[in-house]
Amino acid sequence: QSRDASVMSPQGAIAVPECVDGKRILIADHQDDDRELLMCLLESRGYTVITARDGQEALALALEQPPSAVIAAVGMPFMDGFELCRCWHADPQLRRVPMLLCSSHDIASDKEQLGLSLGARHYFYKPIEADELVGILRKVIDAAPMATESEDRLRRVLASLQEVVWASSMSGQLEYLSPAVETVYGLTHESCLADPNFWLNAVLPEDRPIAEASGRQVLDCGSSDVEYRIRQPDGEVRWLRDRKAVVRNGSVVVGISGVAIDITDQRKAQAELHIVERAVESASHGIIVCDARDPSLPIVSVNAAFLKMTGYDRSEVLGRNCRLLQGTDQDQPQRHEIAEAIRHEREVSVTLRNYRKDGQQFLNQVSIAPVHDMQGTLTHFVGFQQDITRRTVAEAELVELREEMASIARLNTISEMAAGIAHEVNQPISAIANYAAAAHALLSESHVERSDRDSERADEAMAYITKVKELAHDVGSIVRRMRDFNQRGRVMTSVSMQQMVDETLDMISHRIKVRQIPIKREFPTEPIVVNVDNVQIKQVIINLVQNGIDAVVLSGNTSAGLTLSLESVEGQASLLVTDYGDGIPDERTGRLFESSPSSKPHGSGIGLAISARIIGEHGGEISGWNNPERGATFRVALPLSKESGL
Numbered sequence: 001q002s003r004d005a006s007v008m009s010p011q012g013a014i015a016v017p018e019c020v021d022g023k024r025i026l027i028a029d030h031q032d033d034d035r036e037l038l039m040c041l042l043e044s045r046g047y048t049v050i051t052a053r054d055g056q057e058a059l060a061l062a063l064e065q066p067p068s069a070v071i072a073a074v075g076m077p078f079m080d081g082f083e084l085c086r087c088w089h090a091d092p093q094l095r096r097v098p099m100l101l102c103s104s105h106d107i108a109s110d111k112e113q114l115g116l117s118l119g120a121r122h123y124f125y126k127p128i129e130a131d132e133l134v135g136i137l138r139k140v141i142d143a144a145p146m147a148t149e150s151e152d153r154l155r156r157v158l159a160s161l162q163e164v165v166w167a168s169s170m171s172g173q174l175e176y177l178s179p180a181v182e183t184v185y186g187l188t189h190e191s192c193l194a195d196p197n198f199w200l201n202a203v204l205p206e207d208r209p210i211a212e213a214s215g216r217q218v219l220d221c222g223s224s225d226v227e228y229r230i231r232q233p234d235g236e237v238r239w240l241r242d243r244k245a246v247v248r249n250g251s252v253v254v255g256i257s258g259v260a261i262d263i264t265d266q267r268k269a270q271a272e273l274h275i276v277e278r279a280v281e282s283a284s285h286g287i288i289v290c291d292a293r294d295p296s297l298p299i300v301s302v303n304a305a306f307l308k309m310t311g312y313d314r315s316e317v318l319g320r321n322c323r324l325l326q327g328t329d330q331d332q333p334q335r336h337e338i339a340e341a342i343r344h345e346r347e348v349s350v351t352l353r354n355y356r357k358d359g360q361q362f363l364n365q366v367s368i369a370p371v372h373d374m375q376g377t378l379t380h381f382v383g384f385q386q387d388i389t390r391r392t393v394a395e396a397e398l399v400e401l402r403e404e405m406a407s408i409a410r411l412n413t414i415s416e417m418a419a420g421i422a423h424e425v426n427q428p429i430s431a432i433a434n435y436a437a438a439a440h441a442l443l444s445e446s447h448v449e450r451s452d453r454d455s456e457r458a459d460e461a462m463a464y465i466t467k468v469k470e471l472a473h474d475v476g477s478i479v480r481r482m483r484d485f486n487q488r489g490r491v492m493t494s495v496s497m498q499q500m501v502d503e504t505l506d507m508i509s510h511r512i513k514v515r516q517i518p519i520k521r522e523f524p525t526e527p528i529v530v531n532v533d534n535v536q537i538k539q540v541i542i543n544l545v546q547n548g549i550d551a552v553v554l555s556g557n558t559s560a561g562l563t564l565s566l567e568s569v570e571g572q573a574s575l576l577v578t579d580y581g582d583g584i585p586d587e588r589t590g591r592l593f594e595s596s597p598s599s600k601p602h603g604s605g606i607g608l609a610i611s612a613r614i615i616g617e618h619g620g621e622i623s624g625w626n627n628p629e630r631g632a633t634f635r636v637a638l639p640l641s642k643e644s645g646l
Helices: 002-008 032-044 055-064 081-090 110-117 130-160 181-185 189-194 198-202 205-221 264-282 304-310 322-326 333-343 389-445 452-486 497-507 509-515 534-555 586-591 607-617
Strands: 024-028 048-052 069-073 099-104 122-126 164-169 174-177 223-231 237-249 252-262 286-291 299-302 348-355 361-372 378-387 492-496 519-522 529-533 562-569 572-579 621-626 632-639
Touching (some): 024 032, 069 130, 081 110, 081 174, 122 130, 164 181, 181 189, 181 198, 304 378, 322 348, 333 348, 361 389, 389 452, 497 509, 497 562, 509 534, 529 534, 534 572
Parallel strands (some): 024 048, 099 122, 519 562
Antiparallel strands (some): 164 252, 286 299, 286 378, 348 361, 492 529, 562 572, 572 632
């Protein structure tokens, strides 16, 4: 009786709100008295009322014809009000209908927070004033379209996200799961809703402890943020970032929500970036990065090679301009080239005089390149720096060595010419001397009486013949000295063929580089040692390699290059120089190593002849032939040194 009075409010002191006709209210309550009392109240206000004794019956009635609102008691059997609320909001049609949950005051207060977290629009306690209940109904029914529109808008936003957004009750029941779950996990939306542990089942076994710990952490700390891997049904492994947080209604935790983000591409990018960072840090060249967005171009990153090259600590260069390496030596023309390149956002490469922290000067080959972002905006400049001091000195020494070798080559040529001249001149000079000696003897032995005039002429002829004899002897001495010069002694040393060939190629590296001729070396690892005049054998190698370069250039087959092979065969060191040009002309095959007019423009025609003489004087052999397919091969064989061990 007291309950009826409370609900019906017989005092009549509070005006009853005007009701909206045609609204159907579903009442679900296992208490018959409470259910009948609420029905009478609402029908008296013009509402159409349908009733149910438990949640299952209420759900069946609502699915048959959705009401305008539902009032459900939380303590119903079979399906209580909380479970009804979960099922209600899981249905796309029913979740638009507002639900009110109610209970007696003897129910724990945290039930109200749970009910609201499950989606109930209002929670009230019985008994309740009649006008208050009607006012609540009027309010939630009128607000339902706006709430539904907001909810639909939110769901559309969530559905458009690539991240998996979810919400669950404290019991673990999923209350919302965005459609992105199908893309991220490779599972159907329905199967995931049916299995709240679908996400944990997809985690790789080795990462499962991380995922499980995140669930405990969110309860202990209020939130968690972890990364782990999952395996999709097709076997593909993806990286996820899992962020969770508790949902509170006031101070009461009523659920957990979270978002799962596919970070596979980020992980790959991070791995690639890490590789690049390690490569930059371990690079042998100095690398610096300057911020182009700051007019002062401060250094923002340097690698270890730069610090080693300059002697500075990282903290001493970060934030400063790289001009610090030039010290007071700022008047260098190359600085203008750098300034122009920076102004026009283009690459530049120069050599600067730089100074280490201790003041020691070094030559720095600097290459600078602009870095733009995805929109094409200049953000940084990257500089590659190399200390070329030693290389510059070595190149200068190499130039001197080349000049020395060129001088030796000229001397060899002169020597060869001297030998030829000596040989050719020696014969007629000998004849002249012999004839002069014979004439002198005849005139000396003749006792025929002569007139004074004839005697005077005979004496004059005798003087001339004596002079010719003396001059012939002088010329013979000159010829012998020329021959002795050509046969001068050699400086013999033990040297590995590999070293000698490498040093020779270094001497002509500039020509090889200019002609862009690839050189392939096929050398054994074990040194092949010979006892030779190092300078003369290098001259032979230079001659053969230069001939090969000329051959491929004239044939237009420069990309094929040359192949140099070394091997030890039957007590000899064998060097093969193979080119892929047009081969040896037929008219030259039988007299390769004879002095003759060269087939090359500006050639002397005596290079191979000199080479053959040098190799012969070393007790070796030289030969050449055309290859079956293309080009020619020249072979130099020299006796192995006793130190070779091959």
